[in-house]
Amino acid sequence: MITLEFFAGLKDYFPPVMEVRETPEDINRLRRYLIDQQSFATTLLEQCRFAVDDTFVQEDYQLRQGDLVLVIPPSSGG
Amino acid sequence: MTHLSTEKIDVMALWEQAHHPEAGGVVLFSGEVRNNHQGKEVSHLYYEAAERMANKMIAALLEEAKQRWSLQVAIAVHRLGKVSVMETAVVVITAAAHRTEAYAANQYIIDRIKHHVPLWKCEHFVDGERAWGGHCACQQKSTGNMEL
Numbered sequence: 001m002i003t004l005e006f007f008a009g010l011k012d013y014f015p016p017v018m019e020v021r022e023t024p025e026d027i028n029r030l031r032r033y034l035i036d037q038q039s040f041a042t043t044l045l046e047q048c049r050f051a052v053d054d055t056f057v058q059e060d061y062q063l064r065q066g067d068l069v070l071v072i073p074p075s076s077g078g
Numbered sequence: 079m080t081h082l083s084t085e086k087i088d089v090m091a092l093w094e095q096a097h098h099p100e101a102g103g104v105v106l107f108s109g110e111v112r113n114n115h116q117g118k119e120v121s122h123l124y125y126e127a128a129e130r131m132a133n134k135m136i137a138a139l140l141e142e143a144k145q146r147w148s149l150q151v152a153i154a155v156h157r158l159g160k161v162s163v164m165e166t167a168v169v170v171i172t173a174a175a176h177r178t179e180a181y182a183a184n185q186y187i188i189d190r191i192k193h194h195v196p197l198w199k200c201e202h203f204v205d206g207e208r209a210w211g212g213h214c215a216c217q218q219k220s221t222g223n224m225e226l
Contacts, residue, residue, distance in 0.1 A: 005128070007126060007127075007128055007196065007198060008126055008198035008200070008210045008211060009198075009200075009210035009211060012210075051128070051131060051196070054128075054130055054131040054134055055131075070128050070131065070196070072128060072196045073198060073210070073211060074211060075192065075193055075194055075195055075196060075197055075198065076192070076197070076198050076199045076210070076211035077125070077127075077156055077168065077191050077192050077195055077197030077198070077199065078109045078156075078167065078168050078188060078191055078192035078197075078199075
């Protein structure tokens with residue numbers, strides 16, 4: 001199981017925190033899983049970055065049981 | 079130091095911290111909420127962050143800028159929560175021996191905060207609509223996209 005944390009506009013589609021029982025193999029598969037869950041959020045999910053342990057990770061990052069994954073839409077601070 | 083604040087940013091208090099005997103140039107940028115966006119009247123903005131990560135990234139960014147431009151002082155604070163028109167949403171202050179470095183570092187820091195740090199704005203309009211994540215003017219120029 002992994003835990004996901006969603007931010008900003010993604011919270012229009014997902015709860016702020018969500019658990020995924022079957023740990024996807026990598027970020028790419030996680031992204032595809034989320035798009036399957038909420039196809040209306042496809043464009044936004046395709047633009048998102050992901051972070052584990054407060055560090056951005058790449059598409060091939062191997063997810064592990066217990067990971068806390070931040071799903072990060074494009075930044076718009078300032 | 080925390081670089082995120084749910085309270086109104088005291089710009090002048092930060093300015094007081096920005097002076098240094100070796101710094102001949104001190105630059106202060108205050109990003110403030112304006113009352114319109116693309117012809118629509120803005121009521122207020124709401125900011126959210128992946129807080130721990132954003133705080134770490136801003137701290138690292140300031141340290142990087144201090145090294146790169148030999149800054150004596152580098153300060154950045156970003157507001158979270160509801161921010162009203164004319165209030166400061168983000169402040170960046172840089173102090174260096176000369177103005178060229180202070181300006182360059184300040185521009186670099188604010189650009190990185192806007193485009194890379196996990197921070198988001200939600201624009202609330204007077205007509206009751208809201209929209210997450212309007213890109214700033216520099217990204218609109220480079221991509222042609224006016225919205226996410």
